[in-house]
Amino acid sequence: MPPEIVPPSTVVIEPPPAEPTDYDEKQENPE
Amino acid sequence: MISNGQATLRKAGHYLGAQEGAKPNRSGDPIVDECQEMYGLLGVPWCACFVGYVIDKSEASAQYKKDAKAVVHPSTAEMVARARRKGWYGPHGKNTKPGHLFIIDGLHVGFVNALNKDGTFQTIEGNASNGVRSLTRAWSDGWQVISIPGVGNPGPAAVVDGYGFDDTSVKIYGGWPTPQARDQQLQKFAAANPTYWTQAVRVQANSKYAFRAGPEGTWNRWTFGPWLHNTGKQTRDEQMKKWSEKHKATARPWKKSYKEA
Numbered sequence: 001m002p003p004e005i006v007p008p009s010t011v012v013i014e015p016p017p018a019e020p021t022d023y024d025e026k027q028e029n030p031e
Numbered sequence: 032m033i034s035n036g037q038a039t040l041r042k043a044g045h046y047l048g049a050q051e052g053a054k055p056n057r058s059g060d061p062i063v064d065e066c067q068e069m070y071g072l073l074g075v076p077w078c079a080c081f082v083g084y085v086i087d088k089s090e091a092s093a094q095y096k097k098d099a100k101a102v103v104h105p106s107t108a109e110m111v112a113r114a115r116r117k118g119w120y121g122p123h124g125k126n127t128k129p130g131h132l133f134i135i136d137g138l139h140v141g142f143v144n145a146l147n148k149d150g151t152f153q154t155i156e157g158n159a160s161n162g163v164r165s166l167t168r169a170w171s172d173g174w175q176v177i178s179i180p181g182v183g184n185p186g187p188a189a190v191v192d193g194y195g196f197d198d199t200s201v202k203i204y205g206g207w208p209t210p211q212a213r214d215q216q217l218q219k220f221a222a223a224n225p226t227y228w229t230q231a232v233r234v235q236a237n238s239k240y241a242f243r244a245g246p247e248g249t250w251n252r253w254t255f256g257p258w259l260h261n262t263g264k265q266t267r268d269e270q271m272k273k274w275s276e277k278h279k280a281t282a283r284p285w286k287k288s289y290k291e292a
Contacts, residue, residue: 002204002216005234005241007197008285012243013151013233014159014166016173021078021139021158023070023105 034183035091036130042089043142043155043163044289046081047193048258048266051161062163070105079105079140081157082132086179095181102177111136114177123152123176129185132177133168143176145290149235153290160251165193165289169233193289194267195256196274196282201249205241206234213240220244257287 033041052059056067056074066084067077083103087096102113111134114120123133127146133154134140141156144165151169159166168174204220207213213231220242221229228250233239245253255274258266264286271282 002220005203005205005236006283007203008287010203011167011235012203012241013169013235013239015230015232016135016168017139017159020107020137021076022107022137023072023075023077023079024137025106025109 033090033186034130035095035179036128036182037185038090039086039130040142040144040155040185043081043085043144044165044191044259046085046157046163047155047165047289048195048256048263048270049163050255055161056158062157066157067105072105075105076158077105078156078158079103079107079110081163082140082142085142092181095179098179098181102179107134107140108137110134110140110177111175119178119180121176121178123170123174126178127176128178128182130182132179133174134177135173135175140177151235160254162255164254165257167235190288190290191259192263193257193259193287194263194284195254195258195287196267196271196284197255198245198249198253198278199281199283201243201245201253203232203234203241203243206236206238207240208238210240213242217242256285257289259289 046062049060049062051063056077058064066080067073069084070080086099102110104110111120129143129145131143132140133143141154143152144155145153150171151167154166154168157163217229226247227244229242229244231242234241256267275282
């Protein structure tokens with residue numbers, strides 16, 4: 001098992017989200 | 032008089048720690064529904080709606096709000112197209128300031144809260160792990176900037192304490208000096224733990240390549256907060272207690288300092 005880093009002592013650089021977090025007009029509004 | 036950038040960041044900071052409820056992209060905390068309703072939407076990914084709502088409800092000038100309205104749209108693709116036409120879209124540079132928007136076309140958008148010297152920046156953003164959060168991001172990941180004119184210079188930065196907590200079942204492993212070394216370990220870990228999700232991340236350390244992993248059901252629901260100011264600690268403690276009891280899980284409390292702008 002690799003060593004565990006315990007936040008928040010280490011600041012994580014967040015990668016861009018894998019999926020859009022915004023509204024796509026081409027998709028139908030689910031509501 | 033504070034700058035337009037600072038006025039929007041102050042408003043955005045007010046919502047830090049807000050969370051979605053049980054249904055995806057729905058309240059939870061009122062801001063999740065409210066920002067979407069401003070655009071006649073409900074239950075859709077809301078990062079761009081958060082940006083538009085915050086600027087509109089902030090104490091920024093009428094002109095700044097008008098300009099923001101001309102580019103902000105629930106779809107980041109449309110936002111990029113509009114900002115391009117205005118000449119307000121491009122890579123970050125020496126003129127990038129707190130209050131500007133960071134964006135990847137078709138993915139995500141939020142506010143630049145502070146610029147670091149190592150090629151990273153602090154954010155305030157909506158719909159990040161189902162909430163409003165302040166994160167560290169790297170320009171090298173492809174983030175571009177939308178600079179609405181008149182953002183202004185931030186005033187003396189107020190530093191405030193923020194309190195949050197993490198689900199201890201989600202852990203970060205690392206670091207390794209190269210992405211290849213990290214990826215090799217990540218694959219090994221994933222093979223040995225098939226029910227766990229994994230995510231490659233970097234950390235601000237010499238060996239910066241790491242990964243995050245957690246059991247099923249914790250993806251996007253493992254970190255909470257920050258809640259700011261004097262009431263932040265109390266809110267965190269209450270939320271943490273509620274969460275621990277509901278999930279019968281152990282939380283790790285944390286405290287960080289946040290620059291207001």
